[in-house]
Amino acid sequence: MVRRRYHQLEITGVRLGVCACTLSLLVLFLLCPWSLEAEPDGYDLLLKATQALREGDLDRALHLYQQVPPPQEGQEGGAFVRSRMEAARIFFSRQEFESSASMCREVLEVFPDNLEAKNLLRQAEVSQIPQWLRFLKDMKTYLPTLLKASGMTLILVLITMIVSPTAGLFIALGRISRMKMLSAIFWFYIWIFRGTPLLLQLFFIYYGLPQLGLTLSPFTAAILGLGLNYSAYLAEIIRGAIESIDAGQMEAAKAIGMSYWQAMRRIIVPQTYKRLVPPVGNEFIALIKDTALVSTIAMVELMRAADQIFNATFNIFVLMQAAIIYLVLTSIFTVTFRKIEDRLGVYENR
Amino acid sequence: MIELTGVVKNYGSLVAVDHVDLSITGGQRTVIIGPSGSGKTTLLRMVNFLEKIDDGTILIDGREAGYRRDRKGRLVMEKPDVICKLRSEIGMVFQHFHLFPHMTALNNVMEGPITVKKESREDARKTALDLLGKVGLLDKKDVYPAFLSGGQKQRVAIARALAMRPRLMLFDEPTSALDPELVGEVFSTIKSLAQEGMTMVIVTHQMGFAREMADRVIFMDNGRFIFEGTPLDVFSSQMENPRVKAFLDKVL
Ligand SMILES: Nc1ncnc2c1ncn2[C@@H]1O[C@H](COP(=O)(O)OP(=O)(O)O)[C@@H](O)[C@H]1O
Numbered sequence: 001m002v003r004r005r006y007h008q009l010e011i012t013g014v015r016l017g018v019c020a021c022t023l024s025l026l027v028l029f030l031l032c033p034w035s036l037e038a039e040p041d042g043y044d045l046l047l048k049a050t051q052a053l054r055e056g057d058l059d060r061a062l063h064l065y066q067q068v069p070p071p072q073e074g075q076e077g078g079a080f081v082r083s084r085m086e087a088a089r090i091f092f093s094r095q096e097f098e099s100s101a102s103m104c105r106e107v108l109e110v111f112p113d114n115l116e117a118k119n120l121l122r123q124a125e126v127s128q129i130p131q132w133l134r135f136l137k138d139m140k141t142y143l144p145t146l147l148k149a150s151g152m153t154l155i156l157v158l159i160t161m162i163v164s165p166t167a168g169l170f171i172a173l174g175r176i177s178r179m180k181m182l183s184a185i186f187w188f189y190i191w192i193f194r195g196t197p198l199l200l201q202l203f204f205i206y207y208g209l210p211q212l213g214l215t216l217s218p219f220t221a222a223i224l225g226l227g228l229n230y231s232a233y234l235a236e237i238i239r240g241a242i243e244s245i246d247a248g249q250m251e252a253a254k255a256i257g258m259s260y261w262q263a264m265r266r267i268i269v270p271q272t273y274k275r276l277v278p279p280v281g282n283e284f285i286a287l288i289k290d291t292a293l294v295s296t297i298a299m300v301e302l303m304r305a306a307d308q309i310f311n312a313t314f315n316i317f318v319l320m321q322a323a324i325i326y327l328v329l330t331s332i333f334t335v336t337f338r339k340i341e342d343r344l345g346v347y348e349n350r
Numbered sequence: 351m352i353e354l355t356g357v358v359k360n361y362g363s364l365v366a367v368d369h370v371d372l373s374i375t376g377g378q379r380t381v382i383i384g385p386s387g388s389g390k391t392t393l394l395r396m397v398n399f400l401e402k403i404d405d406g407t408i409l410i411d412g413r414e415a416g417y418r419r420d421r422k423g424r425l426v427m428e429k430p431d432v433i434c435k436l437r438s439e440i441g442m443v444f445q446h447f448h449l450f451p452h453m454t455a456l457n458n459v460m461e462g463p464i465t466v467k468k469e470s471r472e473d474a475r476k477t478a479l480d481l482l483g484k485v486g487l488l489d490k491k492d493v494y495p496a497f498l499s500g501g502q503k504q505r506v507a508i509a510r511a512l513a514m515r516p517r518l519m520l521f522d523e524p525t526s527a528l529d530p531e532l533v534g535e536v537f538s539t540i541k542s543l544a545q546e547g548m549t550m551v552i553v554t555h556q557m558g559f560a561r562e563m564a565d566r567v568i569f570m571d572n573g574r575f576i577f578e579g580t581p582l583d584v585f586s587s588q589m590e591n592p593r594v595k596a597f598l599d600k601v602l
């Protein structure tokens with residue numbers, strides 16, 4: 001019983017509210033009668049279009065929007081602007097940039113200062129350009145970022161290029177020396193670092209060592225990882241080169257009274273330089289590309305910078321741009337190493 | 351000056367040098383001949399401490415040199431610095447020259463005095479130019495070995511050994527790797543050294559040269575000295591030893 005009465009009361013309330021709204025709207029219309037008289041067609045079409053839109057009939061809505069006439073002398077033109085802009089947005093979302101732009105231009109003809117129309121027109125015009133051209137235009141924006149990042153790539157390469165041949169030479173000499181213990185230690189080191197992926201080594205140094213109480217900055221970790229890995233490779237290359245020198249050279253050096261180390265320093269090792277250039281050059285070219293791996297331990301270098309931009313823009317040209325920078329670097333190295341090889345070979349009869 | 355007694359060198363089960371006694375006195379010119387594989391190179395290398403002897407003794411100026419016995423009585427080589435010092439006083443010329451290919455002729459000759467004797471560059475250079483002049487290669491001083499003929503290489507190698515001012519020169523088949531027409535220039539270089547009174551041991555297959563040069567000739571076979579005598583003894587028609595005879599018949 002009680003419930004029903006409440007219900008009835010509620011219904012009465014709703015009805016009262018609707019009545020009040022209608023009344024107030026009527027009053028509003030009465031207060032400003034000129035608005036209806038001035039542009040009846042425009043608003044009529046606008047309403048119909050909204051209705052069509054609500055029903056999902058996009059084409060009809062567009063047609064109706066475009067029927068709204070431009071404002072006559074003395075008219076305020078609100079319906080015109082709204083309808084054309086509505087149409088422009090629909091066209092834009094359908095990727096029909098040409099039509100969208102022409103809608104905007106119609107508005108701007110009457111209201112040259114309309115900010116909304118100006119913005120949409122610019123977007124539509126930009127979007128009208130084919131995607132690849134837009135990507136190319138974007139590249140100019142990203143190039144400085146990529147170049148800056150490739151500076152870091154180059155720093156990593158250069159430091160490793162100094163560290164690893166130096167360390168590699170000492171490791172190679174230790175490997176062939178008669179000091180059994182030293183040789184065994186270096187054998188183990190080379191076994192580990194040549195036998196596991198560089199990526200794993202970098203992860204271990206950057207993410208693993210902190211758990212053992214040694215936290216390194218990404219840069220230190222990157223240098224350490226690349227240095228340890230490449231020293232192992234270069235040690236083996238250098239060892240091979242030393243062992244390839246004719247045993248008679250050591251004999252002759254000893255015969256004039258040189259010690260083993262004097263012979264190494266003055267006679268054997270200098271003869272390996274020329275033989276070392278091609279394989280070491282190959283290693284350094286691999287190194288340029290391997291620096292991309294340190295992007296996984298939070299180092300911002302060329303690969304990571306390119307990856308970040310690509311993820312934000314999906315602009316494949318950014319990746320191509322990075323590829324070109326890598327190619328330029330590797331090409332410079334290739335040419336330089338060939339020059340060095342020629343120069344070191346002056347004592348050879350060809 | 352240097353005296354080897356009962357020296358032995360084994361390579362596994364192979365006895366390369368078998369209880370050899372060799373005494374070299376100052377100014378003496380010893381020529382060693384013998385078939386290949388008879389242990390001539392091994393013997394020279396032992397004289398120069400490039401090869402460790404397995405038994406025997408080496409005396410230099412009457413004193414044991416280069417080796418001592420450990421507690422178990424085994425022969426062990428002295429420390430490297432002692433050995434280097436001994437080697438630096440003995441020059442060695444190899445069959446295949448072994449010039450340092452990355453150095454010019456001049457630098458090859460200067461290398462020993464600078465690195466081993468710590469001579470100043472100027473002194474070493476003066477000596478080296480002098481020696482290159484002596485072997486007739488002053489005009490090749492700035493040439494790398496790869497651009498020299500075999501005879502020229504061997505003469506640079508002789509100059510390189512002489513630069514250390516050795517008391518004894520060892521020649522291991524110095525002309526065996528040379529074209530016949532280049533043998534003469536190397537021999538005349540060695541001859542001029544002999545005229546200066548250099549003590550030398552020469553291993554060679556050139557019997558004419560052996561006959562001309564030697565104070566004494568040693569015939570070696572199977573790691574042993576089979577015959578030892580003056581050139582006249584060895585090359586005379588009354589040679590009795592059948593092995594020497596067979597060898598000489600083959601090479602002459
Ligand atoms: N490093 C070595 N290892 C094993 N055997 C060797 C070695 N050097 C020389 N020999 C052997 O020792 C013997 C003497 O060699 P070598 O002194 O070179 O003779 P030669 O100079 O008279 O031709 C040969 O049978 C040779 O094969």
Ligand SMILES: [Mg+2]
Pocket residue numbers: 390391392522523
């Ligand atoms: Mg020999």
